[in-house]
Amino acid sequence: MQMFQARRHALGVWSVPAVMVAALCSRGASAVDFASDVQPILEQQCLSCHNGEDADSGYDLSTRAAVFDDDYGEPLVAPGKPDESPLFTTMNASADADELMPPADAGGPLDKQSIETIRVWIADGAQWPNGVTLRPRAKPVDRSATPDNRQLLEEIHAKIVNTAAESAGGEMADYRGEIPRTGVPYEMKAIPAGTFPMGSPADEANRQANEGPQTEVGVGAFWMGAREVSWDEYEPFMISSIERRKNGARKDYDPAKHTAVDAVSAPTAPYMEMSFGMGQSGYPAISMTQHAANKYCQWLSAQTGHFYRLPTEAEWEYACRAGATTAYSFGDDPARLGEHAWFYDNSNEKYQKVGMKKPNPWGLYDMHGNVSEWTADQYAADYFAQISGQAENPFLKPTTLYPRSVRGGSWYDDPEQLRSAYRTGSDPIWKQQDPQLPKSIWYHTDAQWLGFRIVRPRRLPTVDEMDAFWNSAANLIK
Incomplete structure (x- = not known):
């Protein structure tokens, strides 16, 4: 997966059909669940390149501490602020953008539902259970x-x-x-x-x-x-x-x-x-x-x-x-x-x-x-x-x-x-x-x-x- 850009991206929030939002929100107060909704996306789409000491260009998505730290000028995720979170803005970039994550030759862009899941998760406070470390997971092939x-x-x-x-x-x-x-x-x-x-x-x-x-x-x-x-x-x-x-x-x-x-x-x-x-x-x-x-x-x-x-x-x-x-x-x-x-x-x-x-x-x-x-x-x-x-x-x-x-x-x-x-x-x-x-x-x-x-x-x-x-x-x- 292409490395994150250190700068912020002035990208608009992607709009999803109402039926998709309804599906995400049908569980109640918390629109998404980390373990069942967010973790599979990160493990299948991101961890092969952004994992621990082997992380591409140093960007590590395997732990809460790595994702929320500010070693690169801003955290990769800013809870409550999807538009200020490089994890979301790079996923939501246009298909021909250099910063697109994952890049086109690695399967990008992600499907719209996955992108919206990440947006809603961040907007909802980006809850990440203590002690959870992500591991690379092979993604299913269509x-x-x-x-x-x-x-x-x-x-x-x-x-x-x-x-x-x-x-x-x-x-x-x-x-x-x-x-x-x-x-x-x-x-x-x-x-x-x-x-x-x-x-x-x-x-x-x-x-x-x-x-x-x-x-x-x-x-x-x-x-x-x-x-x-x-x-x-x-x-x-x-x-x-x-x-x-x-x-x-x-x-x-x-x-x-x-x-x-x-x-x-x-x-x-x-x-x-x-x-x-x-x-x-x-x-x-x-x-x-x-x-x-x-x-x-x-x-x-x-x-x-x-x-x-x-x-x-x-x-x-x-x-x-x-x-x-x-x-x-x-x-x-x-x-x-x-x-x-x-x-x-x-x-x-x-x-x-x-x-x-x-x-x-x-x-x-x-x-x-x-x-x-x-x-x-x-x-x-x-x-x-x-x-x-x-x-x-x-x-x-x-x-x-x-x-x-x-x-x-x-x-x-x-x-x-x-x-x-x-x-x-x-x-x-x-x-x-x-x-x-x-x-x-x-x-x-x-x-x-x-x-x-x-x-x-x-x-x-x-x-x-x-x-x-x-x-x-x-x-x-x-």
């Missing part, structure tokens, strides 16, 4: 303004059902496919249904507390990408000449001439070269957010008529182990790791081409090392406690943007981080170099060791399941 909506999900779902009907019957088998729009090949390995002891045993060397207690878990049959998604596959999705809004919707979208594939949200143009000089053709794609990886899966599904998504943590570990109960799919001895994986000791401080080391017993390459891989789950340190009642196909549906679960270890890691049971979660610091405000929803510029691979479950999904996997961040991103 997906009605993008073609990537429920209607699109239903259209893609119908295609997936029809494709399945056309190819019904027969045993699962490995297959090779091509991305229709680019002709780039990819390979999928058939993974049989089964059960396995998920997590690490208590006596495994370098075991972490978040890896257990070891739990018997069942997973349904699925296909998994034999290799990590490469730049050859991912870059045409990431880079094009199409102008896009920050949410990834193409600016020129026309339902009369564009297809379901065109309606899928896709990354805005990267602001730097995303392979960081480590190699492109044949190398793993990196530094995408989980949201970007999810939308790639939707983009591929819309073209092929197969339901592709990220693996769950349980599917990923099951496939990585390939029937083994040892620390690695090939045994317990890290001295053998060089035959199977790229890691800190042999990677020359960069990722390597996919599929160059020995595959695991199920034909999957680079499950240990090269790049760490996104899974679909919310990361939870107590994952095993949370899945205790859902040992069949467990999945922790994400409810917050951070942390999301990552598996496998990378070229940057030591052997202990490459074990089958090793788990970690995403962190906002992975965007530290991102110069944008707010930060990009598509790139983790500082996670140059992070990629993904795809799965295709044998069981057909419902529309709600597709939404849960492909749009788990769509209503949480800032």
Whole structure:
């Protein structure tokens, strides 16, 4: 959010319809309630930039003391005087004003009801309960303004059902496919249904507390990408000449001439070269957010008529182990790791081409090392406690943007981080170099060791399941 102006603004009070005022005042003497009306606006619209020590240009909206102090020549809020309160006047500025908060490229101006809520709150004395500290909260995203909506999900779902009907019957088998729009090949390995002891045993060397207690878990049959998604596959999705809004919707979208594939949200143009000089053709794609990886899966599904998504943590570990109960799919001895994986000791401080080391017993390459891989789950340190009642196909549906679960270890890691049971979660610091405000929803510029691979479950999904996997961040991103 753009920094507040230190000067006062001679802006008139915005006029609202009588019905809106009536709604605000229907509760009685106090027109607005801080906790239910004001706090959500500040936490969703302001705190990402104006919060504590990280506040943009020093303006802090997280505490009562910071909001009402006069360190900048006047308080940000003058109780009873909206026109003399920069918090209100910047929100109420014209859409093209430099001082508009939030600025246009960060979602501004706010809706009229939110602006009026702040005005009435200030006019009513700007009550702020003692001891209340605000925390940044992801704001809901209005997906009605993008073609990537429920209607699109239903259209893609119908295609997936029809494709399945056309190819019904027969045993699962490995297959090779091509991305229709680019002709780039990819390979999928058939993974049989089964059960396995998920997590690490208590006596495994370098075991972490978040890896257990070891739990018997069942997973349904699925296909998994034999290799990590490469730049050859991912870059045409990431880079094009199409102008896009920050949410990834193409600016020129026309339902009369564009297809379901065109309606899928896709990354805005990267602001730097995303392979960081480590190699492109044949190398793993990196530094995408989980949201970007999810939308790639939707983009591929819309073209092929197969339901592709990220693996769950349980599917990923099951496939990585390939029937083994040892620390690695090939045994317990890290001295053998060089035959199977790229890691800190042999990677020359960069990722390597996919599929160059020995595959695991199920034909999957680079499950240990090269790049760490996104899974679909919310990361939870107590994952095993949370899945205790859902040992069949467990999945922790994400409810917050951070942390999301990552598996496998990378070229940057030591052997202990490459074990089958090793788990970690995403962190906002992975965007530290991102110069944008707010930060990009598509790139983790500082996670140059992070990629993904795809799965295709044998069981057909419902529309709600597709939404849960492909749009788990769509209503949480800032």
